Structures are given as structure tokens and as C-alpha cells.
Amino acid sequence: MFRHMELAAVPPNAFTFAGIIAACSSSGHPQGLQAGRQLHARVFKFALEHDTSVCNALVDFYSKSSARLLDLVHAFNATDTPNVVSWTAFISGLARHGRDEDAFAAFAEMRASGVQPNSFTVSTLLKGCTSSQCFVNAAKIHAYVLKTSLQSLDVSVGNSLVDLYSRFARMDGAWTVATSMALVRDSFTYTSLAKGLNQVGLPNKALEMIVHMFQEGVHVDSFSLACFLSAAATLPSIEPGMQLHCCSVKLGLSSQVSVSNSLINMYSKHKCLEDAKSVLQSIREPSVVSWNALISGLASNGSYYEALSVFEDMTLGGAQPDAITFSIVLHACTHGGLVDIGINHFNSMRKHFGVSPQRSHYTLFLDMLGRAGRLAEAACTIEAMPIQPDLSMYRNLLAFCELHNDLVVGENVARKALELYPSDTVFQNMLSGICGAAWKHDRGVHVHSMKSDAAISFDVSTSSMR
């Protein structure tokens, strides 16, 4: 429509730009970023770069669409007199980039500049709070909220606090806030509570939330139901899970993908793999989570080959696997003894699916090779990795060298490990493993650490270690 407007020579105004820029940030299309940048240029052409709404739309756009933090900072700095909306969009962007501390700093700066935060600002700030360092700041925000809210808590702010405490496993704090929200609790409140209770290992308590919801007339929706099904998945009996399945059908929520995904998980955890499979088949457009849940369910029930076959179905159908998919696949290959298949999948994850192996994938991959006794390949992998290997990776690999009596690889791995981690205690621990292997092989070994100027020798003739 914007193009039609241009062709019709109708000059766009600030409202036009605010609307069309917002469309770019919420479209979910990769072209959104490109289109938004072009519109940014048009803003200057029409001399609207000082309009507050346009500036705010741009801040929000760069916050949501650009991977570059500088884009966001520039857009915010270009705003002449930032108002509460500008600051909130900016804080939201900082949080999205994982800059918790900066988000709190911006909040302080905002208040210092005389702009009063609103409930949107506080919710944004609390959601962005992920590190335990920031939890301390968040507790101060709680105090600030209590001090400034004249009557009762805003629902969104209250829910953000409940969620915050739940995320940090502080269920007492979450419950206290929820209690203070007596008349305004909604499905958001209960979803956060249920998720938190699941995380601290209290699935029965999580399921009790359903009773509260019924009593208070709060509707169970797909989000809360997903959490309840997740709780039911960990119970010893399948009954509550099946009741929730019935419940989801009665509520008309059984075709929601998140509910189906939780059902797949729930049936898998109770070893009802046929049910899990039929739920997957019932989904019109399975998400990556749906596939992951089934592949994982099959693998953890020992059906490694079938798990890999479902992975094939997934990719042949054009679904995009993610980092979790490959973790599950590697795990299945390791425990199913399907090493060559695992190597192929590991090599194809970046090449064919654009998923870069993370540290955890390398750990799984090394574990797979180590278990299978393919230690030379494992040693090559640990050397060629684009990330610095963990100490635990070396420890595990050395343990496999010992297990498989591969002293040659073991010595090389130990030497490399010592170059990276030259601390003496580590050195001793590793060497005792290698010397153990040397002893089994009835040969001596001498390893020297350049950095710590330490060395250990194991002398076969005297069975002594120096």
C-alpha cells in the first residue's frame, strides 16, 4: 500500500512512516531489515527525522530487527527529546542484546533525565533481567514499584515480578507477589508460577494452579496448558497427563502447536511412543520443537535408529533443525553406536543446515568418538576446533584414552592440554591418568609442561612417578 501511495504521489506524513516502519519490525521477514533501512532514508527526504513517533518507530525497529547494537544506539541518540516510549524501546533493545547492566543503567539515566517510567518500562526491564547479578537490581525495582504504585500493582508489572522470581527459582517471592494480586491474577500469572514450580521440581504444586484458576474463573489457555502438561510428563502416573489431554480437546486447544508439542513430550516420557507419533501426525505444521520432542522421546526410549529416521523425515519435509535437534541426534548416535552416521550429521549441521556447532555439540561429538574408541579422530577434532576446548573435554578424552588403552593419543592429548591449562594440580591429575595407562602398557612416559616448568616422569622399572 505504501508503494501504491508513492505511485499515487500522495506525500507520506509522520503517521505513515510510524506505521510502515512498525510493519517492517514485526513482519518477521528477512527483507524487513532492508526495507526498514530504506524507509529510514525516506524519513530524511520528507524531513520527518525530528518527529517523535517516527524516531520511536525507528528505535523499536532497530531494536527488534538489527543484530547490531550500534544501530539501536544511533537510532536512540538521534531522538531529540526521548520520551517514555523512546526510553522503553531502547531498554527493550538493550535487553534483547543481553545487555542487562546497560538496560538498568539506561533506566537510571531515564529517571535522572526527568522521564517517568511507566508499567511498560518496568515490565521490559524485568523481562530483560537474566543474570544473577541483575537479580539484585531487579529486587530494587520491586521496591521501587511498591513505593511508586499508589493503589494496587499493575497486572503486567505484577506478572513480570512473578515471572522474575520464578525464573530465579524464588517461589516464595513469586507467591508473595501473586498473593498481592488477588483480584487481577490472570493466565500469565499462573503460567509463570507453574513454570517456576516445574523448574524447582514441584510438578504437583504446578498442577494445583489449575484448581486456583477454576476457582477464580481464569481461563486455561494454550500457554498455561503447555506448562501443566510439562508437569504431568514428570509424574509417575500417566493419568493426569491423559486428563489434561481430554481437557485440551474440550477447551478447543488441542490443535495449538505448543499444546501438541507438550503432548508429544508427555506421551514420550510415559513411554507411549505410538501416541506421541500420532500427535505429531495430527499437527498441520509441526514446529522444530515438535520434531525435537519426538526425536528425543524415541532416543531416550532406546529407539535410536527410529529417532534418526524421524530426523530424516523432518529434514526431507523441509523443516529447519536447530541446535537442540543436533544435540539430540548426536546423543542418539552416541548411545546407539551409530558413529559414522553421527560424524556425517555433525559435519553437515553447518554446511547443509546453517547451524554452527556450539561448545555443547563439540562435547557431545568428542564423547561419541571417545566412547567408540576413535581417539585419533577425537584428538584431531579437539585440535581443529574453532573454540578453545574446555578442561573437561580434555579430561573426558584422556579418560577414554585410558579406557581404550590408547597411550599414544593419550600422551599427545595430555601435552596439548598442558599447553592450554598449565596449572600444576591439573597437570598432576591428567598425568596420573596417563601414567596409569602407561603402566598398563608397561612403558614409560615423560610429559613436560613448558609454561609451568613442571614435568612428570613415570619409570616402568621402578614403578615410580617423579
Added chain:
DNA sequence: ATAGGGTTAG
């Protein structure tokens, strides 16, 4: 023009 909840691994 700005905000709050979900399901999958180990």
C-alpha cells in the same frame, strides 16, 4: 511509537 506467560536436550 513502548510491556507481561509456553512446549523440545543434557
